Amino acid sequence: MHISEGILSGSVLVTCWAGTIIGTAYGLKHTDTDKTVRTALISSAFFLASLVNVRIGPSSTHLSLLAPMGIILGNSVFPAVLVALMLQALLFHFGGLLVLGANTFVMGGAALLTHVIFGKAIREGKGRAHVRVMSFIAGVFAVMAGASLAGAFLGMTDRNFIGAVKILLIAHVPLALVEGAVTMFLVMWLKRAAPEFLS
Amino acid sequence: MTKGIYTLEFPRQSLVINSTNSNSPAVVLVSALSYALAVSISTSIAALFTALLMPLTFILTKRFKLSHLVKINIVNIIMIFTLAMTWPIFIDGLVMGAVIALRVNMICVAFGVMIYPLGTAGMYEALCVLNVPMKLRVLVILTLRGIYTLSERYSSSITSVKLRAPELSGMMRLKVFAYMIGNILLQTSERSENIMRAVKCRGGFGGFKQSENDGFNLRDIVMMTGYAFYVLGIVLLNNA
Numbered sequence: 001m002h003i004s005e006g007i008l009s010g011s012v013l014v015t016c017w018a019g020t021i022i023g024t025a026y027g028l029k030h031t032d033t034d035k036t037v038r039t040a041l042i043s044s045a046f047f048l049a050s051l052v053n054v055r056i057g058p059s060s061t062h063l064s065l066l067a068p069m070g071i072i073l074g075n076s077v078f079p080a081v082l083v084a085l086m087l088q089a090l091l092f093h094f095g096g097l098l099v100l101g102a103n104t105f106v107m108g109g110a111a112l113l114t115h116v117i118f119g120k121a122i123r124e125g126k127g128r129a130h131v132r133v134m135s136f137i138a139g140v141f142a143v144m145a146g147a148s149l150a151g152a153f154l155g156m157t158d159r160n161f162i163g164a165v166k167i168l169l170i171a172h173v174p175l176a177l178v179e180g181a182v183t184m185f186l187v188m189w190l191k192r193a194a195p196e197f198l199s
Numbered sequence: 200m201t202k203g204i205y206t207l208e209f210p211r212q213s214l215v216i217n218s219t220n221s222n223s224p225a226v227v228l229v230s231a232l233s234y235a236l237a238v239s240i241s242t243s244i245a246a247l248f249t250a251l252l253m254p255l256t257f258i259l260t261k262r263f264k265l266s267h268l269v270k271i272n273i274v275n276i277i278m279i280f281t282l283a284m285t286w287p288i289f290i291d292g293l294v295m296g297a298v299i300a301l302r303v304n305m306i307c308v309a310f311g312v313m314i315y316p317l318g319t320a321g322m323y324e325a326l327c328v329l330n331v332p333m334k335l336r337v338l339v340i341l342t343l344r345g346i347y348t349l350s351e352r353y354s355s356s357i358t359s360v361k362l363r364a365p366e367l368s369g370m371m372r373l374k375v376f377a378y379m380i381g382n383i384l385l386q387t388s389e390r391s392e393n394i395m396r397a398v399k400c401r402g403g404f405g406g407f408k409q410s411e412n413d414g415f416n417l418r419d420i421v422m423m424t425g426y427a428f429y430v431l432g433i434v435l436l437n438n439a
Binding site: 004005006007008009010013024028031033034036037038039040041042043044045047048052065079080082083084086087090091096097098158160161162163164166167178181182183184185186189190193194197 | 231232235236238239240274278281282284285286287291292295299300301302303305306307310314315317318319322332334335337338339341342343344345346348349350353370373374376377378380381382383384385387388391392394395399
């Protein structure tokens, strides 16, 4: 889901940075000192998730944990994504620093959308089956929303990228299913073991 | 769990901070980012060749090893092939892919020489000078600490899971993985909140102020001016 350096046009880069700055300012406003520790912890988990290889049949993929991030952090998700991606760029040279704004907007936007759409239903869901289904859909949605946003920015840079965007979306389907399953199990476990984590 | 199902690629040596640049990190960061922006918006051959001068100088003066570009260019080859196959006209896609690959290489060399050696400490200092909000800077430090803590816990948890259930597969594998992540998050969260209380008892984040330092020296001003002219030249050539 990381967009590489040198692909996006200047106007798209500037627009994404503007969106990221607004999202981060909004997120920081909603992050009090007590919540900072949890935000940093989830940010670290997001950083490490991209280093964990999960085998799917003959190939392997990296997790993103976008949906759990959105559900746990809610409005504070943008600063967490920004910091994690910045550290990824600095320590492992994933993505890049100029496209940090775009990548943060893509992943933070997807996580925030997941929180807005599914957060309440998952937190206040009555039956186990309902929460299970909603969290699975949230996991799938977060990955596909991220891929779609990345595709939209590529399309805004040059319409001819549409063919490559289709491949990008198809390639994300297996990851979305794995993320859906992981999100479902993680949410069910947290609801049982530490419901305050989701509040 | 079978071999290699969840492997954590975490080269710890990459966390070692090693800054060799004597310029202010903020100046280095702004210069490198403005160069990268100029490269990203360049489409003309003259602008791209002018932009190529700096990375070439870094490579010829042996400040950057070409071997660091191998992994990036494997991805670039796949990207060029994908663009060529999906672009309306094959040759146009090939050219577009090649231009993007050139830009990626130039930015990688520039960042590899200028920004990455700053490490997290240098980056933190740059964020201080650039007046980035304190909350965000604290988040950077706490996240870095969290990465160490979580990776340690993850490694020990994965070892115990491998010993207890070496043959997990399918959904059960994902279930165990998710429960393990939840467990690690809960344990680390409790520990981190205790540490945060200790930090508050000691007077908050006063200690981090040590990194907030000084203004710019003559060397920084010369560097900034030089880069401003160079970047302006690239932009003007692109628009000519």
